[in-house]
Amino acid sequence: MKSLAVYLKEYKKESILAPLFKLLEVVFDLLVPVVVAQIIDVGVAQDNRSYVVQMFFVLILMAGVGLACSFTAQFFAAKASCGFAAKLRQAMFDHIQSLSFTELDTMGTDTLITRLTDDVNQVQNGLNLGLRLLLRSPFVVLGSMVMAFTINVKCAWIFVIAIPVLFVVVFSIMLVSIPLFKKVQNGLDQVTGLTRENLTGVRVIRAFCREEQSVEEFEDSSRELTRLNLFVGRISALLNPVTYVLINIATIILIDRAGIQVNMGNMQQGEVVALYNYMLQIIVELIKLASLIITLNKSMACADRVAGILAVKSSMTYVNDEMRQKEKKQNHTPAVKFDHVTFTYAGAGAPSLKDISFQAMPGETIGIIGGTGSGKSTLVSLIPRFYDPQDGQVYMDGENVTEYTRKSIGEKVGIVQQRSVLFQGSIRDNLKWGDENATDEDIWKAIEIAQAKEVVEGKPGKLDFQLEQNGRNLSGGQKQRLTIARALVKKPEILILDDSASALDFATDAALRKAIHGLEGKMTTFLVSQRVAGIKQADKILVLGNGELAGQGTHEELMKNCEVYQEIYYSQFPEEKLREKINYDEKGEA
Numbered sequence: 230m231k232s233l234a235v236y237l238k239e240y241k242k243e244s245i246l247a248p249l250f251k252l253l254e255v256v257f258d259l260l261v262p263v264v265v266a267q268i269i270d271v272g273v274a275q276d277n278r279s280y281v282v283q284m285f286f287v288l289i290l291m292a293g294v295g296l297a298c299s300f301t302a303q304f305f306a307a308k309a310s311c312g313f314a315a316k317l318r319q320a321m322f323d324h325i326q327s328l329s330f331t332e333l334d335t336m337g338t339d340t341l342i343t344r345l346t347d348d349v350n351q352v353q354n355g356l357n358l359g360l361r362l363l364l365r366s367p368f369v370v371l372g373s374m375v376m377a378f379t380i381n382v383k384c385a386w387i388f389v390i391a392i393p394v395l396f397v398v399v400f401s402i403m404l405v406s407i408p409l410f411k412k413v414q415n416g417l418d419q420v421t422g423l424t425r426e427n428l429t430g431v432r433v434i435r436a437f438c439r440e441e442q443s444v445e446e447f448e449d450s451s452r453e454l455t456r457l458n459l460f461v462g463r464i465s466a467l468l469n470p471v472t473y474v475l476i477n478i479a480t481i482i483l484i485d486r487a488g489i490q491v492n493m494g495n496m497q498q499g500e501v502v503a504l505y506n507y508m509l510q511i512i513v514e515l516i517k518l519a520s521l522i523i524t525l526n527k528s529m530a531c532a533d534r535v536a537g538i539l540a541v542k543s544s545m546t547y548v549n550d551e552m553r554q555k556e557k558k559q560n561h562t563p564a565v566k567f568d569h570v571t572f573t574y575a576g577a578g579a580p581s582l583k584d585i586s587f588q589a590m591p592g593e594t595i596g597i598i599g600g601t602g603s604g605k606s607t608l609v610s611l612i613p614r615f616y617d618p619q620d621g622q623v624y625m626d627g628e629n630v631t632e633y634t635r636k637s638i639g640e641k642v643g644i645v646q647q648r649s650v651l652f653q654g655s656i657r658d659n660l661k662w663g664d665e666n667a668t669d670e671d672i673w674k675a676i677e678i679a680q681a682k683e684v685v686e687g688k689p690g691k692l693d694f695q696l697e698q699n700g701r702n703l704s705g706g707q708k709q710r711l712t713i714a715r716a717l718v719k720k721p722e723i724l725i726l727d728d729s730a731s732a733l734d735f736a737t738d739a740a741l742r743k744a745i746h747g748l749e750g751k752m753t754t755f756l757v758s759q760r761v762a763g764i765k766q767a768d769k770i771l772v773l774g775n776g777e778l779a780g781q782g783t784h785e786e787l788m789k790n791c792e793v794y795q796e797i798y799y800s801q802f803p804e805e806k807l808r809e810k811i812n813y814d815e816k817g818e819a
């Protein structure tokens with residue numbers, strides 16, 4: 230939690246001025262009962278009207294100055310807390326961006342969203358209140374006690390006993406509720422997660438008539454959060470009645486003792502009123518302090534969660550520009566090489582890739598095929614270094630991928646993933662993610678290769694057509710074509726299409742492959758596909774089965790010597806199997 234203090238550094242002045250002005254306000258608050266006592270003991274007792282009026286204006290003046298101090302304190306506290314929260318949120322966002330996929334997979338998106346939003350808001354709230362009230366309340370409590378001593382020592386002892394008793398009660402209740410606040414935030418994570426899942430999957434939920442189950446699931450989770458909140462609320466609600474009972478007992482004793490002192494002539498009536506006022510100020514401040522501590526507890530729990538994210542170190546380090554040696558590209562150096570690569574996802578029991586070795590020469594097209602879950606996506610995700618393998622090495626242009634800067638990998642590799650992700654904005658804005666300096670001509674060229682010309686031309690405004698969030702105003706196939714175009718705008722040396730033509734019809738898929746093949750230069754292309762037709766023409770095909778490389782070679786080679794490939798092929802072209810059988814039988818008869 231202390232680690233978050235750095236984000237307040239820039240607001241040092243505000244963080245000092247806010248409590249300082251609050252303390253000034255307290256001084257005026259503490260003087261009010263003294264002035265009231267004077268009004269009673271001098272003005273009223275001696276029937277001195279002009280004195281009463283004079284003191285009345287003094288009270289108004291004190292209230293005015295107190296109010297100005299309070300406003301100023303509020304201003305500085307708000308400035309510091311809002312600025313702090315903005316910096317913290319930005320730092321978290323930047324940090325999350327720097328984490329590797331391994332950490333992101335482990336933490337999960339939902340908790341990251343709650344921590345980035347609700348948790349940061351709670352910390353901001355806690356800081357704002359803390360800056361204003363954390364010093365004010367104890368200062369009023371202690372100040373009231375000191376003022377009581379200046380009035381009457383015998384009565385002041387009641388304050389000395391009452392205050393610690395009240396403190397113990399308040400803090401005991403707080404200690405019980407602190408751990409519960411963390412549970413409440415975790416419950417909130419769960420509700421956020423379910424909300425997101427249900428809202429993004431609403432079409433599937435309706436298609437499968439799962440509304441009732443979804444509502445029930447949400448209700449269960451929400452009920453649990455409510456139960457926790459109620460429990461914490463009840464404990465916190467105990468504070469007021471308990472503190473009021475204690476303070477009222479103290480007030481009764483105070484009035485009893487003070488009455489005796491007045492009768493003995495040691496005290497005046499106005500001073501009794503002043504002591505009573507101080508007792509009231511104490512209870513008001515203690516209740517404020519109690520709710521402040523509740524807020525601070527909540528925000529400390531949230532601050533811990535925020536600090537937890539900031540403390541996560543990326544398991545992947547990148548070399549920087551200075552450390553990076555210039556590429557020494559030589560002829561006949563493979564564009565991509567896997568050397569006995571084994572990879573297991575964090576938390577997964579079994580490896581998703583086992584001892585994979587192959588190489589792809591510059592300009593080659595590499596097809597990757599295999600059953601579902603055989604490791605195709607995992608394999609290609611190691612090329613742009615989304616993950617690091619536990620064993621073996623991945624090389625690009627003869628250099629280990631760990632020797633590249635993050636930027637240089639980004640420039641070299643263009644990847645189009647299975648799920649098309651587009652962002653709110655124009656088509657042009659989205660495609661310029663590939664290269665922000667790309668001209669409209671470059672963009673149209675990429676669109677043409679990606680077979681998206683008709684799509685874009687059919688939209689009002691063409692490149693200026695506005696996409697909604699996640700590109701939801703486009704069809705699946707249209708989105709896929711645009712994501713392919715976005716990768717092509719970058720003109721990458723290595724292009725990876727991870728089953729990204731799955732929503733395209735056969736003719737478009739074929740035209741896309743032909744257009745990519747016809748590109749100038751030596752772009753190495755990886756085509757991941759479930760369809761043999763999609764990779765048949767590739768220079769080399771990698772066949773994956775259960776994370777292992779079952780075979781590699783051209784289509785013809787694999788048809789001769791790779792059983793897994795033959796199985797896939799004949800399952801997709803059963804008539805070929807039949808023809809094969811007929812040929813074989815005919816040969817046999819001859």
Ligand SMILES: Nc1ncnc2c1ncn2[C@@H]1O[C@H](COP(=O)(O)OP(=O)(O)OP(=O)(O)O)[C@@H](O)[C@H]1O
Pocket residue numbers: 334574575577581599600601602603604605606607608647759
């Ligand atoms: N983020 C992840 N965390 C843990 N395990 C994962 C993760 N992603 C994939 N896996 C596991 O790794 C294995 C390979 O998955 P991968 O996505 O690479 O398969 P694939 O061949 O691309 O499948 P498909 O054709 O269905 O997309 C699977 O068993 C899968 O459950």
